[in-house]
Amino acid sequence: xxxxxxxxxxxxxxxxxxxxxxxxASQRSLAKEKLLERQWLGRxxxxxxxxxxSVCVADxxxxxxxxxxxxxxxxxxxxGCLVCPFHGFTYDITxxxxxxxxxxxxxSLTLNVYDTRVIQGLIFGWWSDxxxxxxxxxxxxxxxxxxxxxxxxxxxxxxxxxxxxAENSVDLAHLRYVHGYNNVQPVGTxxxxxxxxxxxxxxxxxxxxxxxxDSVYRISAAAHVYGLGYSFVDVQEHSxxxxxxxxxxxxxxxGTLVDLSLxxxxxEIRRPKxxxxxxxxxxxxxxxxIMNRLVVSAQMQDVQQDVVIWQRRxxxxxxxxxxxxxxxxxxxxxxRQFYPQDRASEDG
Ligand code: FES
Ligand SMILES: [Fe+2]
Numbered sequence: 112x113x114x115x116x117x118x119x120x121x122x123x124x125x126x127x128x129x130x131x132x133x134x135x136a137s138q139r140s141l142a143k144e145k146l147l148e149r150q151w152l153g154r155x156x157x158x159x160x161x162x163x164x165s166v167c168v169a170d171x172x173x174x175x176x177x178x179x180x181x182x183x184x185x186x187x188x189x190x191g192c193l194v195c196p197f198h199g200f201t202y203d204i205t206x207x208x209x210x211x212x213x214x215x216x217x218x219s220l221t222l223n224v225y226d227t228r229v230i231q232g233l234i235f236g237w238w239s240d241x242x243x244x245x246x247x248x249x250x251x252x253x254x255x256x257x258x259x260x261x262x263x264x265x266x267x268x269x270x271x272x273x274x275x276x277a278e279n280s281v282d283l284a285h286l287r288y289v290h291g292y293n294n295v296q297p298v299g300t301x302x303x304x305x306x307x308x309x310x311x312x313x314x315x316x317x318x319x320x321x322x323x324x325d326s327v328y329r330i331s332a333a334a335h336v337y338g339l340g341y342s343f344v345d346v347q348e349h350s351x352x353x354x355x356x357x358x359x360x361x362x363x364x365x366g367t368l369v370d371l372s373l374x375x376x377x378x379e380i381r382r383p384k385x386x387x388x389x390x391x392x393x394x395x396x397x398x399x400x401i402m403n404r405l406v407v408s409a410q411m412q413d414v415q416q417d418v419v420i421w422q423r424r425x426x427x428x429x430x431x432x433x434x435x436x437x438x439x440x441x442x443x444x445x446x447r448q449f450y451p452q453d454r455a456s457e458d459g
Contacts, residue, residue, distance in 0.1 A: 124426045125272050127366040128152045129449035130239045131306075131338030132249050134360035134372055135168050137264055138232040145188050148181030150364050152238045156225070157181050161191030161204045166229060168236040169193075169222040174208070175200045180222075193222075232262060233358060233374060235341065241451050247306040249337055253356060258379040260399045263407045266372040267414060271421040273339040273361040273369060274446050279417060280334040280342060280359075281310050283437035289416050292316045298331070301438035303445045308336040310438065318409060326350075339449055354378040355406060371414060375407040 135158055136147050147158045148171055155171040157180045171180045178197035180186040185196030192209060193202045199212040206222035225236035226245050230252045237245045279285060281301055286292040298311035311333045318326055329349040336342045340362055346355035358374040379399045432439055447453070 124428065125274055126240070126450055126453065127272065128238065128240050128363050129273065129339050129446075130241070130243065130246065130451060131237075131340045131449055132228065132235045132245075133238055133340035133362045134370075135227075135234045135236050135362075137262070137374075138164075138166075138229065138234060139262075141166070141234065144182070146182045146186055146193065148179075148183065148186075151236070152363050153366050155179065155181070156236070157186060157193065158234065159188045159193055159204075163191075165204050166227050166234050167193070167202075167204045167206065167222075168225040168227050168234070169202075169206055170224075172223070173197060173200060174220050174222060175217075231358070231374075231376075233360070238340075239451075243451065246448075247337065249341060250335065250343070256378075259356070259376050260379070260396070260403050262374045262376050263403050264372055264374045265407055265411050266370050267411065267418065268364065268368055268370050269418045269422045270367050271369040271371075271418070271424075272426070273363055274449075275421055275424060275426070276359075276361040276369065276371060276417075277336055277339050277342055278439065278442055280336060280344075281308075281438045281442045283312060284433075284435045285417075285420075286312075286314060289420065290316070290413050297437065301441050303441060306338050306448065308334075308442065308445050310334045310336070339446065351380065351383050353380055353383075353402070357410065371418075373407055373410050373414065375403055375410065377403045377406060 133152060135149065135151060141147055141158060141160055145159065149156050149158070156168055157171045158166060158168045160166045173180055173195040175195065175198060178184065178195050180193060180195055187194050191204060200208050200216065201210040202222050203209045206224035208216040208220035210216055225238070228235045228249050230249055235249060283295050283297060286295045292314040293316065295312060295314040298313060301308060301310045313331050315327055315329050318328060327350065331347045331349070333345045334342055335345065340360060342359040344357040344359060346357060348355065355375065355377045360372040360374065362370045364370055377399055379395050380402065381395050430439060
C-alpha cells in the first residue's frame with residue numbers, strides 16, 4: 112500500500128520503535144523456510160530454530176566481518192546452526208560462534224540476539240532501543256485444547272504507528288463510525304496494571320454471509336493488551352455460540368511502515384445455536400476451519416477500513432475528547448512507559 116506520511120504526522124512525532132515484544136514470524140513459516148530474514152524495528156534480522164524447536168532471533172550481521180546472514184545472501188542452517196555465507200563461521204541457537212572452516216572459533220564471538228518467546232506457534236522478540244532487558248513477560252499461551260482449529264494468519268503492511276493501532280482497542284466511537292458496529296457498550300472501565308491493559312466491550316454487527324444473506328452477530332470482546340505489539344482479543348459470539356481467539360500483532364518495520372498481523376482461531380462449533388448458512392452440511396472440523404477463514408477475512412476488511420485512516424493520520428498528543436470516545440486518555444498515559452528515553456528526559 113502506498114502513501115507518504117508527512118511532517119507532523121505520528122511517525123514524525125512519536126518515536127517509531129517503542130519498547131516491547133514484537134511479532135517476528137510463525138513457527139509454521141519458519142518450518143517451511145528454515146531461515147527467515149525480516150526487516151523488524153528498523154533492523155535486518157534472521158530467525159532460525161534448532162532441531163529441538165528452540166528459536167533464535169538475531170541481527171543479520173556477522174560479527175566476524177559484517178556479512179549479512181539471510182538466505183538471499185547465502186546464509187543457511189546446518190545441524191541447527193546458522194552458517195555465514197562469507198567465511199563459513201557457524202553460530203548456535205544462543206548466538207555463539209561454535210565453529211569456523213579453517214581454525215578454532217575466536218573466543219566470545221557472538222551474534223547480537225534478541226530475547227524470544229513463542230506463544231501458540233507465534234514467535235516474538237523483545238525490543239528495547241535503550242538496550243533494557245525484557246520489562247515484562249508475555250502471557251502464557253491459552254489452554255491447548257484440541258477443539259480449536261489451526262491459526263489463520265494474515266498480514267498487511269502500511270505507513271503507520273503501533274501506538275495508534277493498539278489505540279483502536281479503546282476507541283469505541285470508531286467501532287460504530289468506521290466499522291458500523293451497533294450497540295457498542297463498554298463493559299466496566301479499562302484497567303491498567305503495569306504493561307497490561309484490559310478493555311471489554313459488547314456490540315452487535317450485521318454482516319452478509321457469503322455476500323448475500325444478512326446475519327446479525329452479538330459479540331462480547333475482551334482485549335488483553337501487553338504493550339504496543341501484542342494484543343489478544345478473546346471473543347464470544349452469542350447468536351451462533353462461537354468462541355474466537357484473535358491476536359492483533361503490530362510490528363514496526365522501518366520507522367515508517369508497520370506490519371499488522373491477525374492470527375485467528377475458533378473453537379469447533381458442534382451444535383450451532385442457529386443455522387450457519389451454507390456450512391451446515393460440513394463436518395464440524397471443516398465447518399470450523401472455513402468459518403475461521405470467513406472470520407479473519409471479515410477482520411481484514413475492518414483492518415482495511417482502519418488503514419485508510421491510520422496511514423494519513425496526524426498524531427495529536429493532547430486530543431480534545433468527547434464523552435463518547437472511550438478511555439483514550441488512560442490509554443495514552445499507559446503508553447508512556449514504552450518510551451523510556453522520553454521518560455528519562457522528563458525525569459531529568
Ligand atoms: S563475515 Fe561471516 S564468516 Fe566472515
Ligand atoms: Fe478498527
